[in-house]
Amino acid sequence: MSPTTAPAPPIGRNTAAMGVRATARVTAAARAGATVLPVLDGDGPFEFRRLRSRGTEARVCVVGAMSAPLGGDRLRIEATARQGASLHITSAAATLALRGPTAAHATYDVHLTVAEHAELRWLPKPLISAAGSNLRQTWTIDLAPTARLVLREEQVLGRMGEPPGHVATRLTVRRGGHVLLDQEADYGPGAPGWDTPAVLGHHRTTGQILLVDPDFDENPREPQVLTESPEDGQAVLTPLAGPATLITALAPDGLRLRHILNAAYSTSADGSNRARK
Amino acid sequence: MHLGHDLDEKFPHRHTYSAPATERPDGSRRALRIGLGGPVGSGKTATVAALCRALRTEVSIAVVTNDIYTREDADFLLREAVLPPERIKAVETGACPHTAIRDDISANLEAVEDLEEMSGSLDLILVESGGDNLTATFSKGLVDNQIFIIDVAGGDDIPRKGGPGVATADLLVVNKTDLAPYVGSDVDAMAHDARAQRGDLPVAFTSLKEEGGIKPVADWVRERLTDWSAGPA
Amino acid sequence: MNRAALLVLADGRFPAGGHAHSGGAEPAVAAGRIRDAESLENFCRGRLHTAGLVAAALAAAAAAGHDPLALDRAADARTPVAALRDTARKLGRQMMRAARATWPSAELDALATARPRGAHQPVVLGVAARSAGLEPLDAAYAAVYETVSGPATATVRLLSLDPFDATTVLARLVPELDRVAETATATARRVAEEGIDVLPAASAPLLDISAQQHATRPARLFAS
Numbered sequence: 195m196s197p198t199t200a201p202a203p204p205i206g207r208n209t210a211a212m213g214v215r216a217t218a219r220v221t222a223a224a225r226a227g228a229t230v231l232p233v234l235d236g237d238g239p240f241e242f243r244r245l246r247s248r249g250t251e252a253r254v255c256v257v258g259a260m261s262a263p264l265g266g267d268r269l270r271i272e273a274t275a276r277q278g279a280s281l282h283i284t285s286a287a288a289t290l291a292l293r294g295p296t297a298a299h300a301t302y303d304v305h306l307t308v309a310e311h312a313e314l315r316w317l318p319k320p321l322i323s324a325a326g327s328n329l330r331q332t333w334t335i336d337l338a339p340t341a342r343l344v345l346r347e348e349q350v351l352g353r354m355g356e357p358p359g360h361v362a363t364r365l366t367v368r369r370g371g372h373v374l375l376d377q378e379a380d381y382g383p384g385a386p387g388w389d390t391p392a393v394l395g396h397h398r399t400t401g402q403i404l405l406v407d408p409d410f411d412e413n414p415r416e417p418q419v420l421t422e423s424p425e426d427g428q429a430v431l432t433p434l435a436g437p438a439t440l441i442t443a444l445a446p447d448g449l450r451l452r453h454i455l456n457a458a459y460s461t462s463a464d465g466s467n468r469a470r471k
Numbered sequence: 472m473h474l475g476h477d478l479d480e481k482f483p484h485r486h487t488y489s490a491p492a493t494e495r496p497d498g499s500r501r502a503l504r505i506g507l508g509g510p511v512g513s514g515k516t517a518t519v520a521a522l523c524r525a526l527r528t529e530v531s532i533a534v535v536t537n538d539i540y541t542r543e544d545a546d547f548l549l550r551e552a553v554l555p556p557e558r559i560k561a562v563e564t565g566a567c568p569h570t571a572i573r574d575d576i577s578a579n580l581e582a583v584e585d586l587e588e589m590s591g592s593l594d595l596i597l598v599e600s601g602g603d604n605l606t607a608t609f610s611k612g613l614v615d616n617q618i619f620i621i622d623v624a625g626g627d628d629i630p631r632k633g634g635p636g637v638a639t640a641d642l643l644v645v646n647k648t649d650l651a652p653y654v655g656s657d658v659d660a661m662a663h664d665a666r667a668q669r670g671d672l673p674v675a676f677t678s679l680k681e682e683g684g685i686k687p688v689a690d691w692v693r694e695r696l697t698d699w700s701a702g703p704a
Numbered sequence: 705m706n707r708a709a710l711l712v713l714a715d716g717r718f719p720a721g722g723h724a725h726s727g728g729a730e731p732a733v734a735a736g737r738i739r740d741a742e743s744l745e746n747f748c749r750g751r752l753h754t755a756g757l758v759a760a761a762l763a764a765a766a767a768a769g770h771d772p773l774a775l776d777r778a779a780d781a782r783t784p785v786a787a788l789r790d791t792a793r794k795l796g797r798q799m800m801r802a803a804r805a806t807w808p809s810a811e812l813d814a815l816a817t818a819r820p821r822g823a824h825q826p827v828v829l830g831v832a833a834r835s836a837g838l839e840p841l842d843a844a845y846a847a848v849y850e851t852v853s854g855p856a857t858a859t860v861r862l863l864s865l866d867p868f869d870a871t872t873v874l875a876r877l878v879p880e881l882d883r884v885a886e887t888a889t890a891t892a893r894r895v896a897e898e899g900i901d902v903l904p905a906a907s908a909p910l911l912d913i914s915a916q917q918h919a920t921r922p923a924r925l926f927a928s
Contacts, residue, residue, distance in 0.1 A: 364905065373781040376905040386880070390750030391737035392728065393908045400909050417786045419917050424735075430916040435780035435789060442784070444909050487805045541923045563927035565724030566861045575719035577798035 213266025213300065214238045220271075222252050224278035224312075233274075238262070240271060243286075251280040256318065258287055263302050264294025265328055270303045275312035275341075285318035288350070288448075291359055293326030299360075302331045308341035320348035320401070320448055323382060327359030332366070339370040340408055346455065348401035350448045351381055351394075358382040358398065367438075369406065374436045397427070397444040399451040403459050410437035420458045429454045488584045489612045493702070495587060502533070502593035503699040504583065505692065506572065506609035508636055509620035511602030514646040514679060516544045518620055519599050521685035522692060523553035530594035530696060533558040533586040535579060537571050539601040560586055568601025576613040583613075595696060605634035616695055618688070622647040627656035630664035638668045642675060642691050649678040706837030712806070713829075713836060714846040716853060721798030725791065726858030726926035727751060727851065731914035733862045741869040744859050748852040748877055752884055754908035756851030758782050759826035760844035760888030761903045765895050766830025767843035772815045772823060774900055779824035782905045785912040787919035789824075791928040797822030803832035811835060840892055844885040852877055858926055 216238025222229050229252035236242045239262035245253035256271070263269050275281040291300065308314045323329060337343055347365070351358030360382035367375040379400075381388045388394055410433065420429040420441070427445030434440055441458045445451035495501045507515050516536075523532055534554060536544040538561055545561035548554065560582040564571040571578055583596055598614055600607060609617045619640035621629050624647055630637055637643060643665055651658045658676065665674045675687035712718065728751065732738040738747050762779055766772050783789045800822065804812050811831050815823055822828075826847050833843035856870045887904075894902045915928060 366901070366905075373778065373901065375784060376778070376781045376901070377784065377907045378905045379907055379909075387746075387750035387753035390746040391732050391743055392747045392750030392911050393754060395737055395910055397909075417916050417919070419920055422913075422917055428913050428917075430785065430913050432785045432787075432912075432916055434784055440784045442909055442912055444913065487801050489805070540925045563724050563924075565726070565858070565927065566925040567723060570723050574717060575721060575723050577719050577721040577801050578724055580801060581721075581794075581798060 213264065213268065213294070213296075213298070214260075214262060215268045216240060217270040217272065218242065218256075219273075220254055220281070220283070221274045221276065222279040222281035222312075223276040224250075224280075228252075229279045229281060239269065245284075248282070249280075251282050251313075253282040253284070256283065256285040258285075258289070261290070261292065263289070263300035263329055264292050265296045265300055266294060266298045267300040267302075269301065270305070272305045272307075273314065273316070274307040275309060275314045277309040278311045279309070280313045282315045283317065288319040289321045291321065291323045291327035291329040291361065293324070293328070293359070297326075297328065299328040299330050302329060304331075304333045306333070306335045306343070306345075308335075308337045308343055310338040310340045312338070313342040315344040317344065317346045320350050320399075320451075321361070322350040322353060322448075323359035323361040324353055325356040325359055327361070329359065329361045331361065331363045333364075335365075335367045337367065337369040337374075337406055341369075341406070342408070343367075343404065343406040345404045346401070348448065348451055348455070349379075349381070349399065350451075351398045360384050367404070367406065369436060374406065374438055375404065375434055375440070394444065397446060399445050399448050401443050401451050401455055403441040403455055404438060405440075406438040408437050410439060415439045420461075421454055426450055427454050429458055431458060488580045488587070490615055491612065499592070500700070501587060502596045503616075503696055504596045504598060504614040505695065506598045506600065506614035506617040507620060508572065508600040508603065508607050508609060508617060508640070509644075510605065510625055513602075513620045513622040513625060515599050515602065515620050516547055517679050518618075518644065518646065518677075518685065518688060519597050520548060520551050520553045521679050522597060522689055523548075525685050525689040526595070526692065527554065529693075531590065531592060532595045532597065533590055533593050534560070535582045535586070535596065535598045536561045537564050537568050537579070537599060537601040538562075539564060539566070539568055544599060544601075557589055558586065564601050568603045569607035572598070572600045572613060573608060573610045576610050579613050595692070605629070605632070605636055608635045608639065615699070616641040618642045618644055620644040620646055623651045623656040623658060623661065624654045627658075627661050628664075630661045630668060633668045637665070640672070642673050642688070643669060644675045644677055644688055646677050646679065648676050649680055707842065709807075709836040709838055710833075710842045710846060713833060713838070714849050716857060718802060720802040721795055722850060722854055723857075724926060725795065725854060725928045726862070727854035728911045728914060728918075728928070729855035729858040730862060730924060730926045731918040732910075733859065735914065737910070738859060738863070740863075741865065741873055744856060744865065744870065745873045745876060748855055748873060749880065750908060751855065751911060752848060752851050752877065752880060754906040755911060756848045757884050757888055757904050757906050759851060760847040760885055761891050762824065762826040763830035763833065763843040763847040764840035764889045764892035765900070765903060766827045767833045767838060767840040768892055768895070769834065770892075770895050770900070772811075772827050772831055773818055775827045775830070776819065776823045778900045778903055779827060782903075783824070784907075785916050787915045787928070788912065790919075791915070792824040792826075793819075793822035794927075795822075795825040796828040799825055799828040799832060803828065803835060807832060807835040809835035841885060841889045844888045844892070845881070848881045848885045848888070852881070862925065
């Protein structure tokens, strides 16, 4: 590749060829009826910004300090809500996976740990896999039996008018040591069968909201078809085989996806109106 | 043969709820199963409803319906309130009603098993097929006896044409005899042709619209129930 | 070596209830996503690499003798949609009925006793294959084949598709069936060392969403 067509060096990066290695950590703990943040360590592309608390809930926003993930990056976020704590994490902007200087894949691992009677809401902006990008993302989530979780993930395959990059994900949720949900997705060039009528069809955005709450043991949600229209997208709500509810949605674009998920969430969630962004 | 017998002792066939096993897992005699088949519109569901009304005070009954693409037959029976809802189970047949009663009876056996388990001590399970053609018959693995139902309006040449249902069913029912004058069907000829096809096997002529119209079929079922109770364990 | 038993097990006429299910083809036809042989092939390819891969790995692991109850829980975790869990258990129960009659074994009896309302079908399929003297790879083949043959057969009925075209679709998928069965079996082989979590968990949003939609339809030809 000639120097004139090589991508411009990403902002804030010194060693573009090697990729960035970064692990950011946040830990929330309950103290005197509120949640404090004894650990709040940004790293590499992840900076944390404290937001004003809401009730007993501590709120943190992930702010991108540099363009990431790019090919070759090894990124990791670890968030822990200790016993009785309540932690809410958002992000300031969508995460944009780009090709970067090499065609090597990037990894982006999210580890969430929620202790007894604690609650964690992981509600970032979407992940956009730009043309030429190659990302492997995992969510590894460990929940104590009385822990509560709200997790949203949205994927936008390709920016407007471009083909998608390759994105492979695995979401593993353990509750009390048992696997509650295990789900892989593999989309974009090189992934077999992803753009077929069984997997995504013509849809280029997909997302879900996972709610885990021990209360669902007593009152599981009934399965529900939320929307089904070719223009606006489609979504269903279903109970998992355990105290959890999953909303799965597909839509033509990110805006309509967010609309479906928000609507689904506000009708499905628990009245206490959690997780409005 | 030897191997088969060994297996039967080690793994009794009753696990499958196949008809050849006459006992429930607890050793009691299971319910008699009677299949009702026949072409679309001949009056299978109406016959099942009438049989339930006629027999429900005498014996404990449940019904399995095999609908083609809806739950309509099951819903009809529910609406008519011939049986409590838990005594009616609908089986889905994947566009092939005869497959579900003859070639792959597993879903029907599951429905039978569920009814037997939920209802305790049933005496009779009626298995109604989805409306199908003249060749559709019930597997011996599913039912003990079968009734084939045709009607005078479907054409008075059906008995003459024969086919497995008309020729071999344990009871042939010719329904809607009240319509014969209006559709130009010759009931006597149908009776003659049916005898020719069936030899000594019985034929019942019914008009379910009339008071007691189901009686010949209900009486035949009563006889089967008596035979069943007296049968070898 | 008991290979011919695979033909019996994988035969579309094996009486285990499959004929009443379309493997998601009916809702895909209703939504216009399957219209012809080409879109059927794409549908089958997508199902093969997602639900098919997962089913084949579960079946291979069960056929290798791994704990069927642990595999059944793994299947639950890999089947988020309630309608598909119901279908998998219903078909598992029917497979169990047929398998206990054809290849009776103490392992089938034990699983039937532990899961009287049915274990996930691929798990039962694997234990049935084991009872028939088949290998894990054979079980994986039975699973991948029925992943694509079910929708193909159903589409013949739903669209009056030329049966030669539908069978040609299956023939064209053969190299991929081979690959997925091999991959699934290779992954199942790692269970002994690495545990059950190593099994694939490939998801298919459209299969999930349309299965739940289909379950609420008042009029349908196929149960799923």
